[in-house]
Amino acid sequence: MSDIEKKMSWDNQIQVGFFQKPIGLPVLQLERNGKHFLALKPEEGSELIGQLVEMVYDGPPDLGIAYRPVRPQEMTKEGIQWVITGGVKSGKFTLKVTTPTMVDVPLDLQGEQL
Numbered sequence: 001m002s003d004i005e006k007k008m009s010w011d012n013q014i015q016v017g018f019f020q021k022p023i024g025l026p027v028l029q030l031e032r033n034g035k036h037f038l039a040l041k042p043e044e045g046s047e048l049i050g051q052l053v054e055m056v057y058d059g060p061p062d063l064g065i066a067y068r069p070v071r072p073q074e075m076t077k078e079g080i081q082w083v084i085t086g087g088v089k090s091g092k093f094t095l096k097v098t099t100p101t102m103v104d105v106p107l108d109l110q111g112e113q114l
Contacts (some may be wrong), residue, residue, distance in 0.1 A: 010097075012106045014049050014079075028095070028111035030086040032064065038067075038109075039083045040097070041079030051099040054081055059093025062109045063113055067095075075099075086113055 004038055017039040030036055035044040039057075042048050052072035057065060064087020073080040084095075 007096055010102070010105070013022075013043060013046045014107075016045065016107075016109070017041065023042060028109055030084065030113040032086045032088055032090065032113060034086045036084040036086065037081055038084055038095070039079055039081040040075070042075055042077065048099060049077055051075050053080055054098050056096045056098070057093065059111075060089075060091055063087045063089050063091045063093060065093060065101065065113065090114055 018035075028036075028038070040053065046051060051074070053075050054072040055065065055067065059065065065084065066087070067082045067084045069082065092110070092112050095109040097109065
């Protein structure tokens with residue numbers, strides 16, 4: 001692990017919003033077939049500004065959860081956002097958010113589709 005990776009953590013770097021409301025990590029609740037918005041906004045002076053941020057779904061494929069964009073996004077001062085579409089089956093999943101400098105320490109957003 002590099003010195004940068006050792007120094008950086010997600011704590012005090014970002015605010016996480018779900019439906020434009022701050023959430024208490026790490027719980028996301030999706031409605032089946034619903035459209036949801038997940039936003040990450042960097043704190044002032046965050047080292048994440050300018051980095052590519054990627055989100056990866058980790059969970060059962062049969063839940064049918066999809067999100068866009070699927071490609072990494074550059075973190076701006078205004079933040080970044082994903083549109084998440086719920087699937088057809090209930091179950092638990094994780095959304096893993098990473099950057100090139102924090103690939104070994106992803107932000108794990110635990111979720112459940114109801």
